[in-house]
Amino acid sequence: MNRAWLVLRRLLSGIGVLWGAATLTFLAINLSAGDPALAILGGPESSPSAELIAQVRAEYGLDQPLLVQYGQYLGRLAQADLGESYRLRVPVSQVIGGQLGATLQLSLAAAALALLLSVLVAVLTANRAPWVRALASGSELVLSSAPSFVIGLVLLLVFSFGWHVLPPSGSSGWRALILPSLALALPLAAVLTQVLRQELESTLEQPFIAMARARGLSETGVRLKHALRHALVPLVTLSGFVFASLLGGAVVVELLFARQGIGRLMLEAAINKDMPMLLGITLLAAAIYVVVNFLVDLINHWVDPRSNAV
Amino acid sequence: MSLTLQPEEPLIDVRDLHVHFANQPAATLKGISFELRRGECLALVGESGSGKSVTSCTLAGLTGAGAQVQASRLAFAGQDLRRFDERTWRSVRGAQIGFVMQDALGSLDPLRPVGKEIAEPLQLHTTLNRAERQARVLELLRAVGVPEPELRARQYPYQLSGGLRQRALIASAIACNPRLLIADEPTTALDATVQAQVMSLLESLRSERTAMLIVSHDLAVVSRLANRVAVMHNGVIVEQGSVEQVLHDPQHPYTQYLLQAGRAVHFQRKPATARPVLSAVAASSGVASPPLLQVRNLSKAFKGPDGQRRTVVNGVSLQLQRGKTLGIVGESGSGKTTLTRMILGLETPDSGDIQIKGQPWLQLSDAQRRELRRSIQVVFQDPLSSFDPRYTVQRVLFEALQVAGHLRGDWLPRARELLGLVRLDAALLGRRPIELSGGQRQRIAIARALAAGPQILVCDEPVSALDVSVQAQILELLDDLKQRLGLACLFISHDLGVINHVSDDVLVMKDGVAVEAGSVREVFDHPQHPYTQALLDAIPHLESGRRMAFEFLKLAI
Numbered sequence: 048m049n050r051a052w053l054v055l056r057r058l059l060s061g062i063g064v065l066w067g068a069a070t071l072t073f074l075a076i077n078l079s080a081g082d083p084a085l086a087i088l089g090g091p092e093s094s095p096s097a098e099l100i101a102q103v104r105a106e107y108g109l110d111q112p113l114l115v116q117y118g119q120y121l122g123r124l125a126q127a128d129l130g131e132s133y134r135l136r137v138p139v140s141q142v143i144g145g146q147l148g149a150t151l152q153l154s155l156a157a158a159a160l161a162l163l164l165s166v167l168v169a170v171l172t173a174n175r176a177p178w179v180r181a182l183a184s185g186s187e188l189v190l191s192s193a194p195s196f197v198i199g200l201v202l203l204l205v206f207s208f209g210w211h212v213l214p215p216s217g218s219s220g221w222r223a224l225i226l227p228s229l230a231l232a233l234p235l236a237a238v239l240t241q242v243l244r245q246e247l248e249s250t251l252e253q254p255f256i257a258m259a260r261a262r263g264l265s266e267t268g269v270r271l272k273h274a275l276r277h278a279l280v281p282l283v284t285l286s287g288f289v290f291a292s293l294l295g296g297a298v299v300v301e302l303l304f305a306r307q308g309i310g311r312l313m314l315e316a317a318i319n320k321d322m323p324m325l326l327g328i329t330l331l332a333a334a335i336y337v338v339v340n341f342l343v344d345l346i347n348h349w350v351d352p353r354s355n356a357v
Numbered sequence: 358m359s360l361t362l363q364p365e366e367p368l369i370d371v372r373d374l375h376v377h378f379a380n381q382p383a384a385t386l387k388g389i390s391f392e393l394r395r396g397e398c399l400a401l402v403g404e405s406g407s408g409k410s411v412t413s414c415t416l417a418g419l420t421g422a423g424a425q426v427q428a429s430r431l432a433f434a435g436q437d438l439r440r441f442d443e444r445t446w447r448s449v450r451g452a453q454i455g456f457v458m459q460d461a462l463g464s465l466d467p468l469r470p471v472g473k474e475i476a477e478p479l480q481l482h483t484t485l486n487r488a489e490r491q492a493r494v495l496e497l498l499r500a501v502g503v504p505e506p507e508l509r510a511r512q513y514p515y516q517l518s519g520g521l522r523q524r525a526l527i528a529s530a531i532a533c534n535p536r537l538l539i540a541d542e543p544t545t546a547l548d549a550t551v552q553a554q555v556m557s558l559l560e561s562l563r564s565e566r567t568a569m570l571i572v573s574h575d576l577a578v579v580s581r582l583a584n585r586v587a588v589m590h591n592g593v594i595v596e597q598g599s600v601e602q603v604l605h606d607p608q609h610p611y612t613q614y615l616l617q618a619g620r621a622v623h624f625q626r627k628p629a630t631a632r633p634v635l636s637a638v639a640a641s642s643g644v645a646s647p648p649l650l651q652v653r654n655l656s657k658a659f660k661g662p663d664g665q666r667r668t669v670v671n672g673v674s675l676q677l678q679r680g681k682t683l684g685i686v687g688e689s690g691s692g693k694t695t696l697t698r699m700i701l702g703l704e705t706p707d708s709g710d711i712q713i714k715g716q717p718w719l720q721l722s723d724a725q726r727r728e729l730r731r732s733i734q735v736v737f738q739d740p741l742s743s744f745d746p747r748y749t750v751q752r753v754l755f756e757a758l759q760v761a762g763h764l765r766g767d768w769l770p771r772a773r774e775l776l777g778l779v780r781l782d783a784a785l786l787g788r789r790p791i792e793l794s795g796g797q798r799q800r801i802a803i804a805r806a807l808a809a810g811p812q813i814l815v816c817d818e819p820v821s822a823l824d825v826s827v828q829a830q831i832l833e834l835l836d837d838l839k840q841r842l843g844l845a846c847l848f849i850s851h852d853l854g855v856i857n858h859v860s861d862d863v864l865v866m867k868d869g870v871a872v873e874a875g876s877v878r879e880v881f882d883h884p885q886h887p888y889t890q891a892l893l894d895a896i897p898h899l900e901s902g903r904r905m906a907f908e909f910l911k912l913a914i
Contacts, residue, residue: 257458273469
């Protein structure tokens, strides 16, 4: 089939996802209790006059019917205008842009760490002695069921307050990145290792593995050159889950380690009912999701040439 | 590592070899002895579980950690294999011993280009650089008869046919010019014409310098390639000798039994006795009666991965009379499976017409179809995967009886009756499929098909996965059932011997088209279409030229 058409279809479906995300978030925020006008005026405690509230409502178009607000919102989105934050009174895109770098840094570091750890542990423990496997799967069970903030707290207690080797908070320098990315990566790595090891073990049963051994390939060679690639296929499929867990985990971890970033921004926006900000972050997440999925398909084709590209 | 060999010393010297796996109650190999010299080809023949694959794995040190290997002598090129550590083994495997493992279709890594697999032993055992390795890979592919080697080396296994995959696998095994080539079931799972090609390839690889060990369940394959045969049964070599001697003057009862079963299943051009009883039944039913199954001009196309529509079945017509057997023969990709699925109502044809008992199968409502479906039942190739592994035999049969409309109180006596019909003990009712042998499973599958009281039995490669002696038993059972129950049978197989054995009429399929049809005698004795002729020529014959000369000699004496 025509490659250009495939790319176009992919693009259209990406726009569809973004539109869906915008609509759902818009609905969710408007259906939840609370008055955005109050939020704009400084939250429920500020008790502004009724006139002031009416004025703000008119100014932000909040007195319009919901459908009209929705239409106006989509219209602005089409012009790449995410609107202005109710609380900070600056364009949302500017705020997000300022925080995006820190979160990307954290997520990418955590993703790389998780991948590295899981591949290493899975390759080393697959089909090994029972006690090795028991030890590995035991720790995986603990790590994958413990929430990120518990792991983060333990890491803080040990490395920052116990041994004083790593800073407990802050956003500057690679040393400040280690603990937060570990806290984010460990639960993820635990889940990925379980999947990887299971897949490795079933691949090691395959006839082509026996054949590779018959050619004189060593056990390590068999694992790295043949089995690992097969084990990576389901991992790539899991990347949607990986992405979600990184973003969700970032909120907690950024707070715990007092880091800047989108997670913290999202929490503040939610507490303050800062609608443009929330919508902006949701759209960003959706956009990342679309891009990640596209990349996943490309990677999938590279790992497994039998699957279709684009 | 240098392995030097005295001229008179055998390359492989095995004496009193025992192998015992930790998870098994009895030893798998119970004291086997054999020798293999350069220039020789030894065939290990036996049915599944006889220990022949374990023997070949022992020679490559691949029995795994759970195996206990004992022998009074176990030598390769004068070296004691029992003293090899893992590192030494690795330097021998792929370099001195080339191993073509069982499962031709699954032994290449599906995620790596074929050329990389062939280059693997070169990378491990030689000092050739990348460009030299690439050149050697192309040379090897050419040597094993792969056309367009440059293209093929870059392709993945899924892009190659079964025959090409087996050739590539052989190329990877001979890449380093090993002194010993072990081939475990090298032609199993391949189509007849491809089988013949792979056999000639192996034949051409025999040389004065190297020795070959062929493991096979198929005596016909062996008789062409080997000069010596060792017949294995339950972990023991029961008979060993030259091909002529073992095949034509077998001493051990098991060898005789194996040969007999093989003859029953294998193709013979002019069988002395036809299936007399069956043809009698068929004759009595009369020619004038309308066919049970009538298929007219059936076509089906599928959309390929490239988006092109590919016609898989193209205008096929056939009819099946009461009590008769129609064999459909063709190689993989000939469309016989799709044709069967359409007849079973599992696939909707693009055009054409199917009538079962005079009713238009395709136009019926779902309810009417269910009613009619009872009269057409199916037995698949792999019974294990067509059973729910959690179901006991009893539950499998009860389910079929329930669907067939029997009342609950009727199930148990009827299930016992069905087991009797397929000659199984009623004690098996409590077992699960995994606990049964291949032959028993296939009998259960037949019993399940019979539960609905069908008039047409569709058998899709029902014996392809079975040992030859079991094959003969199942074919005999089917013959018997057809006779007793007056069943009509649609028998699909790639094996001309089996088709010849069971069918009254035959339909030869190639690329979705029925190229030839008629009575078995007509088609097999006087094939008209070149493809049918090629298929018939490709069959490895147990009764080889050597055998004829031998017979002649015996007569002369």
